[in-house]
Amino acid sequence: MFAASRDPHGRRRRRLVASVLVGAFLLALPACTAQTPPSGGIASPEARPTPDALEVAREAVAAMSVRDRIASLLVFHLPGTDPQALGAFVDEVRPGGLIFMGDNIGDSPDAVAALAGAVQDPSLPLLLAVDQEGGDVNRLPGDSWPAGEQLHGLDGTVVGNAFAARADLVVRCGLNTNFGIVADVTADPASFIFSRSLGTTPDESSAHVTAAVEAESAASVLSTLKHFPGHGAAPGDSHSSVPHTDMSLDTWRTTDALPFAAGVDAGAPMVMFGHLVYSSVDDVPATMSTRWHEILRDDLGFDGIMISDDMVMLENSGDPAYANRLDNAIRTLDAGMTMLLYVADGQQPVDPGELIDGLEAAVSDGRIAPETIDAAATIVMAQRLALAADA
Template identity: 45%
Template sequence: MRRSRWFTAAVAVTLAAALGGCAAGAAAPRPSGSVDDPAGARAASASPSPTPTATATATPDPVAAYADARLANMTLRQKVASLFILHGPGTDGAALRAFADRYGLGGLILMGDNIPATPAALAAQTAAANASEPSLPLLIGTDEEGGDVTRLPWDGLPGASELRGQPPRATQDVFARRAALLKQAGVNVNFGTVADVTADPSSFIYDRVLGTDPGSAAARVAASVTGERGSVLSTIKHFPGHGETEADSHRTVPTAAVDRARWAAQDAPPFRAGVRAGAELVMFGHLVYGGVDARPASLSPAWHRILADELGFHGVTVTDDMRMLQDTGLPEYRDAGANAVQALAAGNTMILMVQGAGTDPGAMIDAVVAAVGQGRIPASTIDADARKVLQLRRSLAPQG
């Protein structure tokens, strides 16, 4: 997601639960039921009964217990709404919270118009946005890649075009410092690690990649995730990889005749490295690899299964900015509500969108609720997704 330097358009999640002060336990895999996979949810394995000589001593996971209790008291519409990360205008933290509360959102994405002049002002703004319910913070995210995509004017740290010429340790150090800036400002999610690979200078993504070959990109992607650990939640993007085409997904749906073998060798390694390093989120791109699926990856059940089954990621997945699909002008993506239904049915945990003029968040939420009522999305899928989001948000709450 990119719109300009200062205003650019717009994972297994292992939430380590620690008694007395850490984050949540690992989230359960997302059920696979969808419009295209009506056979649906994977059966959960039954827990073995304890032997007469064994006693159950497992300590309950407080984050999971909180999420389950909260989920039990939510309506379907509240569950659906919690799966949206949207953009509210301006720098008034109370107004941003009112916007999130009006629709029951799970998070907010900060764009250029949301960034005040100083770190202290942004910290006050995000604190106000979360003041009404500190026990369940909103996911407050932004794209702080550095270089071409920089939201914080005070982030003068190197971007990818500089880091890829330096050892991976430099990437880890820079992303640790960048994550500290975000944490101090109250931003808890960075959509900031580009895991795409290309050596083509004419590609729109070239200046943003951390490596021009699979090996170098993988090393730096893992380093960036390691650097952010403990400060912000890391997101690797744009799965399955934007590097196979020169086209810009802000203007069209890039299409490449890439098959599974080519993807596994060229594009998968950085994403696999990011998953193994512990990235909490994976962002899906609006791009087509024709040898795998004719649909954009963001709307593809096949690509979501590949991420889970081949890369072992069962955490929170999020779309790239859904407005980008509408901005292509293609008639099949004109309806924001229909796009949201397809994205959640395909396997995304959350919908990310910087709304354009005339976009009604309530109508998008209503479209998903209707799809559940029609059986197009299993209610169990919404429950599983909402539980993951609750666990992720609860893991960010102040301890004690």
């Protein structure tokens, strides 16, 4: 499916172009950050790109083919620890990022870092991500710090210390993005998300989310808040169903919204959407709801990367309305999502080329506006240039 050999000349040309872009990006940053590159990504308040910096990202996107713009919005998982296979995949597909799952993880941080280094391009970094919540969701070797339910009732300092250590581990493993801050809130021990949540009340969860984001930002790890707009209110497991709740928007604003608002205010550069239906707001999952994207942008003031939860989960939900992979992708991007996540599934294998072909055709025939792709690709490009500037 992918070329066995890599294209060193093509990669060298891309690195040369990227180095010029990074130089221009640095010059366009505010004077207070131009000499000290941003450590927390584009959503840190002091490091948000100026209009000039965004223009550099916009010009970089304009120089890309439509196909490469689309690919830059996708985060894939390729099983295994073969650096040649992973490198060939990146060179062929040119995704915006990769997620490392359990089958990508060696027996030590050095082993993980070696694999990450084989695919990473410092001149225009991929978002190399991992679900490192700790506790129940623990991918990387050596994470014994408290997480999830273990942090309920504890001081925010304890949370900050745990996530500072966790972020340091992510960095030592050669990764730059953690899908690890659960902003869902519930006091119900029977809830699917209870053991992974950081608090049992909106106030506790908000304080803990803030501490976690600040700790990860200090380590130059891109924090991700999940699962917007909140799994705690929607019972059920979104890996095998589409959880529903009839919670009103007014109630949400004073409860489940608070940890996400706190994380956004703390500077989290990414928010992961859950495949959750809040029927009083929209009758489709938040992932593909234009209204929920508007609420996050306009009401919570978030201007970073919105990323879906694993899109294959929708197909595995059993709901025939979400059985078509390409249709799901089109609807989700059209709603305003910045990036789509795909985890390899033995039952539902992901063919990146086929998916990108379909999305390219959707742009060509108007099912997705080209401006929608360009806007999302610019946000992703700005974050990747910020990572390069911070290297």
